[in-house]
Amino acid sequence: MPLRTAFAVSVSKTAAALSRATGRGDGSVIGGRLGMMIDPDLLAHLAAGRQIALVSGTNGKTTTTRFTAAALGVLGDVATNSFGANMPTGHTSALARAGTTRYAVLEVDEHYLAQVIQATQPRVVALLNLSRDQLDRAKEVAMMADLWRQALASHPAVHIVANADDPMVVYAAGAHPVAEVTWFSAGQRWQDDSHVCPACGGHIQRGEAGGWACANGDLRRPTPQWTLLDGEVVDPEGQPHEVKLQLPGTVNLGNAATALAVAARFGVNPVDAIPRLGSVASVAGRYAQVEREGRLVRLLLAKNPASWLEAFEMADVAPTLLAINARDPDGLDTSWLYDVDFSPLRGRQVLVSGDRAMDLAVRLEINDVPFTHVKTFADAVGAVPQGRLEVIANYTAFQDIRAELDRVL
Structure with a gap:
């Protein structure tokens, strides 16, 4: 060399x-x-x-x-x-x-x-x-x-x-x-x-x-x-x-x-x-399951219309938190939400969070999907009964939730 x-x-x-040792990534x-x-x-x-x-x-x-x-x-x-x-x-x-x-x-x-x-x-x-x-x-x-x-x-x-x-x-x-x-x-x-x-x-x-x-x-x-x-x-x-x-x-x-x-x-x-x-249980935190206050939380990453469609297919019929940000890694344009059909979520308890939660709220209303807005992941955990909580989030929203889970994934 x-x-x-x-x-x-x-x-x-x-x-x-050094980056890992100082907690910077x-x-x-x-x-x-x-x-x-x-x-x-x-x-x-x-x-x-x-x-x-x-x-x-x-x-x-x-x-x-x-x-x-x-x-x-x-x-x-x-x-x-x-x-x-x-x-x-x-x-x-x-x-x-x-x-x-x-x-x-x-x-x-x-x-x-x-x-x-x-x-x-x-x-x-x-x-x-x-x-x-x-x-x-x-x-x-x-x-x-x-x-x-x-x-x-x-x-x-x-x-x-x-x-x-x-x-x-x-x-x-x-x-x-x-x-x-x-x-x-x-x-x-x-x-x-x-x-x-x-x-x-x-x-x-x-x-x-x-x-x-x-x-x-x-x-x-x-x-x-x-x-x-x-x-x-x-x-x-x-x-x-x-x-x-x-x-x-x-x-x-x-x-x-x-x-x-x-x-x-x-x-x-x-x-x-x-x-x-078969030994792969989680990929960079994706699909990980973590117990929090009697709720079994599973994290699914979805970043564009195709991956949101797949996430709906993977998620159990259970309370579901949707989290959307529009920071640089996510892309600043959230108009792609209108390419996603959110109707599969009807009949579930749906919560929305993230920097652009209101964009998501408008889209859910168009699809006639009732929802509740929560400001934090902790609020979402407290708003659902014990049992399964599915979380579907885009890049930075996903990482924010990982941070709230103390990066145990």
Whole structure:
């Protein structure tokens, strides 16, 4: 390792450790930022010699990354950005902290995928989905698919594991050599961003069993090698595998199927990987269950229309706290609330909180969902009977509630 790189790694690890010790955060960003100031090519140097998988998409990448790292653990130690810092500073910090490992699994923000592929030269890239997100700063969905397509076409040797159910993902992977794409089927509950073919602008026609095709014939759903059938993951040989997860929802079975498909490219047998997936109980606090004053609190993160739809499917029919902020990490525009159908919450005790609780209150009134406004998480706990309390919150609201729970997650 060049002297400058070694010094940058030392500074990165020290800064991250100091950040954690002083309670200012996990240090993933500051450690990577300082290291890259010293050595701008630090990520490439740290990636050299490792077999790397990248995981990207609008939703599910943190959980899929955690599952994939667990699956690759069959082969040995795996470096990963488990705290969710998914930009190059976070990747740099994660690899520096891990030291020498043969394998790495990195969650990548979809806007940085091209840059991170170039720096890390991964063995596998997993493409999960593309949908609208943070309207004040995120790119339009079809534009994002185009950027992915260009980036992947420039790296034909990289193997892609891609979601056959999302037309935007299929288009992005479409310029890649057919032999270097593995298709999986994880479903697509949110379809509002893929009514139009990104290749020609024609209408996407949908059929039974998840099938879809462009009306003009320019794009159609590929045949997936990995599928979900009756709650089991079916591998390319047609062998079904029962996957028992601690994490809720059909969406996490899809995330698990993706992880198994990625791990298989490294030679991991699904039979060996599946028990490791079942050991994952929480991902950066998401899905964690904590007892507080006789209430069993479960935290679900939801950041955009697609993830809110999935959160409603995961949550039990129980008192539910919805918390919305609009700070920089969340995106400042809350108009996306009008893309979410909140009617599944009818019949539950619903509470609203957060900096933009009134925006959420107006949206709930439109959907005829009665609610109560509470100022704090503690007020919410006191307002519901003993038993289950579901909490669905976006980024900073989620972290605020974690802080009130004394970060026991």
